Amino acid sequence: MDSVLNQVFAGLSMASILLIVALGLAIIYGAMGVINLAHGEFVMLGAYSAWFLQEQFGLGILVALPVIFLMVGVVGWLVERGVVRWLYHRPLDTILATWGIGIVLQQLVRLGIGPESRYVARPEILDGNVILGGLVMSNYRIFLIAFSAAVLVGTWYLLTRTEFGTKLRAVIQNKEISECYGIRPERVYALTFAYGAGLAGIAGALITPLVSVTPGMGTYVVVDAFLVVIVGGVGSLIGTAVASGLVGTASAAFSFLLNDTLGRVALLLAIILLIRFRPMGLFPDKVRR
Amino acid sequence: MNTTFKTDIIGYGLFAALILFVVPWAFSFDGFELNTFARYLTLGMVAMALALSWGYAGVLNLGQAATFGLGSYVMAMHLKLRASASSHNGMPDFMGWTNVEVLPWFWEPFHSLTFTLVAGLALPALVAWLMAVFMFRGRVTGVFVAIITLAFLVALQLVFISEQRYTGGQNGLTGLAPLELFGWRADAYSTSFYYMVAGCLITALALGLAVVRSKVGLILRAIREDADRVRFFGYDVARYETLAFCVSAALAGWAGMLYVLVLEFASPTYMSVPFSLGIVIWCAVGGRESLVAAALGAVVVNMLEGRLSNIFVEGWFLFLGILFIVVVLVMPRGLYGLFSDALQRLQTASPRDRGGKVATKTTRLSATPAVKEEN
C-alpha cells in the first residue's frame, strides 16, 4: 500500500514538470497551429542553462529560474522570428523545420559542451522529507507540485486577465480582424512562442536534480508532453492540468507494472489511438473555430 | 505533348545510364567504392518510396524507416539462419546467450529463400496497410499522419531493442551468411553485386513511375490539393491513399533487404528516428515531386556525407540539420524545383515558343510552395 502511495506521489511530481512542458506546447499549438518538435530541445536547453549557471556563477536553480526563463525564451523568440514565421501557411513544413531545429540545437550542445552526462545539485533549502505514515515525500518534489500549480495559475492570469492575453485570444479567433484593430499578430505570435519556450526551459531546469542532463534528454520528455496535449486538448488549461496528472501517473504505473520499455510503447500507442479517435482531445475547446 | 512526362522519362533514362555505366567506370570498378555507392543507391530507393506517398499523395510518413527496417530484418533473419546451420539446433548464436531453447515459430519460415523474398515486400506492405486503414478510414490527414507514423516508428524500435531474445536487441543481427540466389553468391564487394543493386533500383523506379504516371498518380495529386472535392467525383480517397502508402512501404522494404546485403548486418538503428529524418531530408533536398529527383537527392546527400564527415566527423549532423531547415524554408521543392524552374525559364526565352503568356504564368506559379494544406 505504502509503495503504491509513494509511486503515486512520484508520478504526481513528474506530472508537475510534465504540466509545465505541456502548457508551453499547448499554447504554441493553440495559438499558431504549430506542432513544435523542437520543444524537447527547449527543455534540454533549460537544463543546460541551469547546469551552466551553477557551474560558472554558483547560482542555485531557484535563483536562476527567471534567468533561465528569459534565456530559453529568447531562443524561442529567435526560432519563431527566424524560421517558424515563414511557414504558417504550410503546417507540414513547420513540423519538418522544427524537427530540423531540434537536431541543430542538440548537435550544438553536443559539440559545444560535450555528450557526457551533467549533474545539478538540488537546492539545499529543499533538502529533507516530509513523512506521513508510510509516505515519504521529499521537500523538492512537494515544491515541484506547488510551483507547477503556480505556473498554471500564472498562465491562466496571463491569458485571461492581461492585455496580452486578450490580444492573443483575439488573434486566435480572427487574425485579419485583429489586425484591423491595430493588433500586430506577428508580435503576439513571437511572444507566445517565446513564452512557450521559456516554460519548457523552466521545466528543464526543475528536472535537473532528478535526472542527469544529456543532449538527448528532451526527446524523452516531449513524447509524454505530446500525449498530455492530445489528451487535454488545446485551449483548455484545466484539461492540460488534468491530462498531465493522468499521463504522469499512468506513465509511472505502466513502468511500475510492466517495464520501462513496454511503458513507453503503451504511451506511444495511446497517442496513436487518441489522435485517431479523439483528435480534439478529451476536453475539447467549446468554441467553434 | 506533356512536358512533365517527357522530363520524367528523360530524367529516368539519364539516371539509369548514370548508375549503370558512368558510376562503375568512374570508380574504375573498384569493389570497395562500388559497395559504398550501392549503399547510396539503396538509400535512394527508400527516398524514392517516400516521395511516392509524400510528394504525390501529400501523406508525410515520418516513420518510413519502420518499413525499411522491417525489410532489412526479414532479409537478415534468413541470412542469420543460413549462417547458423551448423550450430546447436541450427539456432542463431544470440538466442543461446539469452537461453532460448528452441527456434521461435516466427523464425521458422525464414529458412525458405522464396518466403523471405516475398515477406521482405509483403510484411512492410501489410503493416502499412493496417496503419493506412486505421488512419485513412478515419480521415486522419496532414500533421496528424506525421505524428502517428513517428510514434509508431519509435514504438517499433523500442520493441525490437527490448525483445533481445528474438531480435538480437541493440546489437541487431550480425555474422550473416552471404545470399545465394539461383547459384549466384552475393559478394557485397563485387561488380556483379553492384549491378544487382542498380538493377533493383532501376526496376523499382520503373514500378514507381508506372504508378504515378497512371491515373492513380493524377488522383493522388488531386487528393493532395483537395481531398473532399475528389470524393465528390466518386473516388474512394482512403483507398487511393492506402495504395500509395502500401506501395511506398513495399519499396522501402525492398530497399531494406538490399541494405542488409550491402552492409552485411541488420541493426535497430535502421528504424531509428534520426534515420527516418534522414530519409525525409534526402527526399526534400532532391525534390519530393519527382521519384528520380528524390533518389538522386539521397545519393547526393550521402556522397556529401561520405566526403565531409571525414573532415568534420561530429559536425556532419549539425550541417545536415541546417541544410534541412534551409531547404524547407527557401526551396521546398528541392533541387528538382530549381531545375524545373530553370527549364521553364529557358523555354520561355526560346523564340520558337513565344505564346509567352501561358509560359510566364506557369513560371510564376511554380515559384509558390508546392504543398498547400489546410489544418
Add this chain to the structure above:
Amino acid sequence: MGHLELHNLQVQFGGLRAVDGLNLSLEQGELRCLLGPNGAGKSTTLDLICGKTAASGGSVIFGGIDVTHMAEYERARHGIGRKFQVPSVFKDLSVIENLEVARSQQPGVLASLRVFRSRLSGRMDEVLTIVGLHDHLHVKAGNLSHGQTQWLEIAMLLMQDCKLILMDEPTAGMTVQETLKTADIFNSLRGSHTMLVVEHDMSFVRVIAEQVTVMDQGKLLAQGTVAEIERDPKVRQAYLGDEETADAAS
C-alpha cells in the same frame, strides 16, 4: 415517385436547426431553382444531399435508393454531382488533367492503374468545345482567369456526367454574356439531367427555371412558377420582413 425526394430532412448545428423538416421532390430531368433569404438553409440542403453534411433526421431518396447514410463518394457513384460556390478546380493540375479527374465513370483504384494518358476522347473534345477551353489544355488551372475557371468547373461537371447536378450560385461573378452562355448550357442539359440550382440572380432564374422552391429558416416556404412565387405574400414577407422590422427599429 420523383427522381430525388427529401423526406422530413433535418440537421442541427449546436442548437440551430439549419434544415428543419424539409420535404422536396424533383422529377427526372427537371431543373429546379432553390431560393431563399440568407441563412434559409439552401447550401446546407445541397450539403445534405451530396453527403458533405450528415443528416440528423429524415431521408434522402435518389433514384429510388435511400442514400441518407452513404459516404460522399458512394453517393457520387450513384450519380450525384456538386458544384461549389467557390470555384473548386485543382489549381496545380492542368485543364486536361482536371477533366481526367472528372471523368470518373470507373473510380476504382485498379481501373485507375490501367489508365496512363489523358486522351482527348470524343466526349472530352465535345465538352471542351462547349466551354471553349481548347487552347488552354496544358495550362495549370491556377493560371486561368476567373471566368475560365468557372467554365472549367462546368466542363468538369459535364465530364462527370452525373444524373443529378447540385449547383450553388453558378453565375456568381460572371459577366452578363457569360451568364447567358451558362443559361444556354443549363437549358441543353434539361431533360437528360436533373438539376437543383441555388441562385440569387432573378433574371437568371427567369431564363432557366420553370419551377421554383423557396426556403426560409430551414423549412419549405413556397413552391410554384417564377410568376406565382413573385406574387406570393409569404415570400415577400420572408424577404422583406426583416427589412421592415429593421426600419421600425431604427
